[in-house]
Amino acid sequence: MYTCHNFSFCVSEYIASKYNLLIDEHICFILGSSLNLQLSLKNRNQYNDIKPDLLKLDSYFLESNNPLAIENFSSNINAVFRIDQNNDLNDIIWIASDYLNLNNMKTIVQISSDILSEDRGKYFNPLYATVYFPNLTNEDLVLEKLQEELISVSLTNKTEILINCKDFFRYWNVKDNELYNSNRYVVIPPLYRDFENSLPKIVKNSLIRQYYYLTEKDGWTGPRLIKRLRDNVKYDSSEANINRHVSLLKTSIECKNTLSYNDMDRFYASQSFRILFDKNIINEREIVDVLESCGRCWIACYDKLNTQSIDINLILDIYNDLYEKESMIIDSLYKIMSSWK
Amino acid sequence: MEIETMQYLHQPGGSCACVAWSGVFKIHGVNLSESDVFGLGSGIYFGYCAVGSTKLFDVSLTSSSIVNDLFLNTGVYGKLFQVSNGHKCLDLIFESIDRGFPVAIELNPYYCDGLMDLTPSDLHQFLPAHWVVATDYNIVKGTIIIYDNRQFNPIEISIDRFIKGRETGLFDQNPRNSFFNIFFFDKLYPLDVSIQLSLRKASLNFLGVEKILSFYTGEYGFDKCERQIKLWDSFFKDEIQLKQLLQKIRISITGAGGVKGGYRYLFSRYLLRASDVLENSRFVDISDIFKESAEYWTKFSDKLNEYSIDTRHNYWGTSSELSLLIRKIKELEIKGFTEISKIIN
Secondary structure (H helix, E strand, O other): OOOOOHHHHHHHHHHHHHHOOOOOHHHHHHHOOOOOOEEEEOOOOOOOOOOOOHHHHHHEEEEOOOOOHHHHHHHHOOOEEEEEOOOHHHHHHHHHHHHHHOOOOOEEEEEOHHHOOOHHHOOOOOEEEEEEOOOOOHHHOOHHHHOOOEEEEEOOOOOEEEEEHHHHHHHHOHHHHOOOOOOEEEEEOOEEOOHHHHHHHHHHHHHHHHHHHHHOHHHOEHHHHHHHHHHHHHHOOOHHHHHHHHHHHHHHHHHHHOOOOOOOOHHHHHHHHHHHHHOOOOOOOHHHHHHHHHHHHHHHHHHHHHHOOOOHHHHHHHHHHHHHHHHHHHHHHHHHHHHOO | OOOOOOOOOOOOOOOHHHHHHHHHHHHOOOOOOHHHHHHHOOOEEEEEEEEHHHOEEEEEEEOOOHHHHHHHHHOOEEEEEEOOOHHHHHHHHHHHHHOOOOEEEEEOHHHOHHHHHHOOHHHHHHOOOEEEEEEEEEOOOOEEEEEEOOOOOOEEEEHHHHHHHHHOOOHHHOOOOEEEEEEOOOOOOOHHHHHHHHHHHHHHHHHOEEEEOOEEEHHHHHHHHHHHHHHHHHHOOOHHHHHHHHHHHHHHHOOOOOOOHHHHHHHHHHHHHHHHHOOOOHHHHHHHHHHHHHHHHHHHHHHHHHHHHOOOOOHHHHHHHHHHHHHHHHHHHHHHHHHHHHHHO
């Protein structure tokens, strides 16, 4: 089964295009400590608090991306990380200039999920993209000409969108929308004496950060989040609340489905850990199967919500299964960390 | 509406970033000292920059990602934003103050009067953006209260000046309305985990990395620096320019004159904390290594200053002494990090 991961693809593509440094996108997933499960606001206001309010469940979706993935990635590999925002117009010239003058370098940006034509993808946040102008010549580095050009927006290996630069601004323009923290990101990896030799140590730090991200946060991530959701529906088993939970689960899974699969990125994570195991960077293989099993559990959850009659028992069964599987991920991560001692 | 004045406890210190964030963490109930912040942010670093064609030479002793790493190592949610509009950014700062939380932000150094007064005017151009903490504001008077790491008392700055200080300046002097959106969960990562994460990252920087941006790092960087110090004068026809270069480097390694020992005293204190938390007395010995390194950095900084102000010295003699100091520092710091790496890896 072929799965994609938006952040991992974009970072891998960006680093390869700019620095000729090939880091497999699955490794980028690990280095971003990307595995996650948290509640995020649908209409993401960049200044919102982090602790969700379960009384307003309609306002949230379940996010399987780590919103700090790019920061984690940069920190874990000792890269220089900068956010850049001139004004929108100068940033477009910057994107063009990167491509023309820096050997086809693509720029990594954040973009509105409205660019996904399907409605169900619209809560996909953060959505990264690598962008460049595919048809540029040296004479085109003028704003008036650039605005007429096509810009390539790549979201995954399978999803590349070609749109007019003027239209691109509708999905990227920070000025009035204020959804994102900057227009462009700059990640400058260091030069290692021997990157492959250093990779195990880098992965170690990444996985420790991964483990604690999923287990701390006052129980608003990972299996403890599932437990909170389960307890919430036990506490309030009204039809209205059950429907809120159904909507939460369906919306969240469908959202991931627009770019990848309805497994909440667990299959992709499984592939990533398999690569680590094959490279002898981790000694424990259990997590590969655990993640795959968890991915199947999410798929089964979605199928049940669409095919079975909805009642409190179904929701509780679903949450029980998810809690069990997500907990096994934590246990497997812990085993990996213990094997280092 | 009467808003209770924030009980901000300001502890002056050498490093503006570490003092600022130490103060912010304390208000949020996390008691981290200046040296804790420096260590947990994997702040210790060595980099030597040499671009002969543009006569660009520099020595850097702190990581550029100390604040981001501080959050990632402790489990505090922190995301950096560039707010498109200065007034909008100000609203965010006021909103945080209204909720009872101070805001650590950077200002163009030219808008930090205290820092300007303490630094000779010909060196102002070399000062990077300066971290301060905003704790209060008065709309009627049109002022904001800020705390500066080098001064005990709070400073009152006009809102107009503050806004200008947030979005003007060249290169790294311009904060560009950057703003950290932060959130403290009730539980952070266990301190032993945070310390290990920070030390592992710093070790990798010293032992595994050769170059970051234009800076040569680790053993390779030290060797390059040691060799090339003796050549700096050949790049400048004018001795004034050479002296200015040395003063620029001195500004860089002393945090505009506020930090002693090349930040190594801070790291040495952090290692004593690591020794307690990780219950490993080997860190005490390593702490002594970095304390010794700090003494050499102090001599290095003094030598840079000596040559710049005393015309009796010739560069050949000075550069030989500087090279020797770099060699000694290299031996100590590589040894120190090799020992740290053995413990935590």
